[in-house]
Amino acid sequence: MAMTLRDIINKLLRRQPASASTARERLQLVLAHDRSDLSSELLDQMRKEILEVVAKYVEIDVDEGAVSLETEDRMTALVANLPIKRTMTGQIKLKEPKDQSEENPQGAEGTDQNS
Amino acid sequence: MTNSRRSVRTDTRVILICSGKGGVGKTTLTANLGISLARQGLSTAVLDADFGLRNLDLLLGLENRIVYTAQEVLEEECRLDQALVKHKQESNLSLLPAGNPRMLDWLKPDDMQRIVDMLKEQFNYVLIDCPAGVEDGFKNAMSASQEAIVVTNPEVSAVRDADRVIGLLNTNAIKPVQLVLNRVRPKMMANQEMLSIDDVTDILALPLLGLVLEDEQVIVSTNRGEPLTLNSVNSPAAKCYLNIAKRLQGEDIPLIDPAEESSGIGAKFRRLMQTKIF
Ligand SMILES: Nc1ncnc2c1ncn2[C@@H]1O[C@H](COP(=O)(O)OP(=O)(O)OP(=O)(O)O)[C@@H](O)[C@H]1O
Ligand SMILES: [Mg+2]
Helix, strand or coil: CCCEHHHHHHHHCCCCCCHHHHHHHHHHHHHHHHHHCCCHHHHHHHHHHHHHHHHCCECECCCCCEEEEEEECCEEEEEEECCECECCCCCECECCCCCCCCCCCHHHCCCCEEC | CCCCCCCCCCCCEEEEEECCCCCCCHHHHHHHHHHHHHHCCCCEEEEECCCCCCCHHHHCCCCCCCCCCHHHHHCCCCCHHHHCEECCCCCCEEEEECCCCCCCCCCCHHHHHHHHHHHHCCCCEEEEECCCCCCHHHHHHHHCCCEEEEEECCCHHHHHHHHHHHHHHHHCCCCCEEEEEEEECHHHHHCCCCCCHHHHHHHHCCCEEEEEECCCHHHHHHHHCCCHHHHCCCCHHHHHHHHHHHHHCCCCCCCCCHHHHCCCHHHHHHHHHHCECC
16 A cells, blocks of 8 residues: 555654545445445355365464455455464464365465465 | 438447436536537537436526427427537537436437437537436436446545446446546645545546546536536636547547646645655
8 A cells, every 4th residue: 555755644643644545445445345246244154154164174263364355456356364373383284184085285385365 | 401311420429428426527528528529620419318307408508499309309200400409609519408307217228229320320429418326317328328438526425436337337338438537626635635536547447538627617607508618718627628528539638737736835745745655
């Protein structure tokens, strides 16, 4: 997000940001939803199901997980932010695959941001 | 029609002037663009598709000269040239009301298409002044259009509604779709208390055909029924409308920089404050 000299001064003085940047941010949010026709309930349902699937393979921080819509240039992206828990040594905590599939789900490595 | 040979034009541009939100300046743009194009020697028809609340006649000072509307033409009660109202000073410009407020829902997309096809035979430009909203009135007007100008203001509600309309224009293969940003206040923009030109064009992802400055003279000209581009060509908004007409014709006219519009030391300071740091 671009910052102008005025934004910085406002921040330093703990003043409210100029209203244009508030307008811009609010518009971007509301348009992402308008354009997708997805209701917030549907988005929430999707978030839950995505979390369930990912939680089958890696331990994630369920409370921190968020799924949102972001828009740029009339393209809307579904952005899932799923923080993966790490072990003390910094390794990603993989779960033991419960089903018969032999493949170890390595795909999750490091990609805690997907779009 | 004087000559019996009907030369069917294939190069007529049929442009929808729409916005979603009401009161953002569609009719004012239609009137001024009509005058400006006519001034350039282009035969232009302005079609008032907002017949529930028609206003284009008032803005052009033609309200007392309307006898027929497109409806009588379609029902063959009169000829097209009887329904067309020629502008007093600018004979290249004609107004056609689509209907009058008493006949609210007679018009169907087919009717609109037939009227526009008739207009195409004799005009270089057909500008359709669209009603606000995204309902039937808008859809009828869109059905007969090839390209569109979306008018908006640098305000959240106007931009949001413009976005809805742009989505509908895209799904109906109307193109090109260009943007006119109306009621720009340079001082407020410089103080970052108004969405900037870049904000709006980025969010809506449309090419900017032009911006129109906020200008009291717009109201004065409406009072008189004489669009600014007719007699007050030096007013700030008139220059903007003239530039838009030239760009529509393919001329490469640079945009006015709203920051340049306010001058002096205050403006210099405001420009400094607008500098992007990161
Ligand atoms: N650039 C401008 N500066 C100042 N006033 C303006 C400007 N453009 C439009 N206005 C004013 O805004 C009001 C609405 O304009 P206009 O009728 O053209 O909008 P509209 O989009 O056609 O409205 P509607 O949706 O009701 O048809 C009018 O009073 C007009 O004088
Ligand atoms: Mg209008």
